[in-house]
Amino acid sequence: MRLIAVEQRFGPVETQIPVETRIGTRWIDVGWTRPRVGIEFDGAVKYTDLAAGDHDGVRRRERERHEAIEETGWHLERADWSDAEGDAAFVRRLRRAFVGRWRATAG
Numbered sequence: 001m002r003l004i005a006v007e008q009r010f011g012p013v014e015t016q017i018p019v020e021t022r023i024g025t026r027w028i029d030v031g032w033t034r035p036r037v038g039i040e041f042d043g044a045v046k047y048t049d050l051a052a053g054d055h056d057g058v059r060r061r062e063r064e065r066h067e068a069i070e071e072t073g074w075h076l077e078r079a080d081w082s083d084a085e086g087d088a089a090f091v092r093r094l095r096r097a098f099v100g101r102w103r104a105t106a107g
Contacts, residue, residue, distance in 0.1 A: 001039045001041055001083075001084060004090075011032060012032075013030055014030070014031060014033060017033060019072055021065075023064065023068045028069065028076070035101035036074040036101060037077070038075070040076050041084070075097050077090075077093055
């Protein structure tokens with residue numbers, strides 16, 4: 001995701017950005033602090049909790065985490081391996097995520 005952001009000239013990108021939420025500190029995989037746009041990468045293992053076997057619980061916790069981060073004013077785009085291969089639709093979604101956000105967060 002970081003490489004795509006650089007190749008597409010989205011500007012300097014940060015990794016592992018801490019965000020204070022109502023459920024504690026959570027980290028965004030890749031993003032831009034000033035416009036509060038982030039990318040969350042869903043790898044092959046993300047929704048598999050083999051030790052607990054609690055697939056629904058993993059999804060529920062991830063949804064709560066995502067919502068808590070967005071409540072702080074962040075916009076998150078989710079990405080997976082197909083997006084990481086340079087999917088044009090993902091790049092368009094990411095570009096749309098930036099629209100109006102620089103002005104809204106400046107100050």
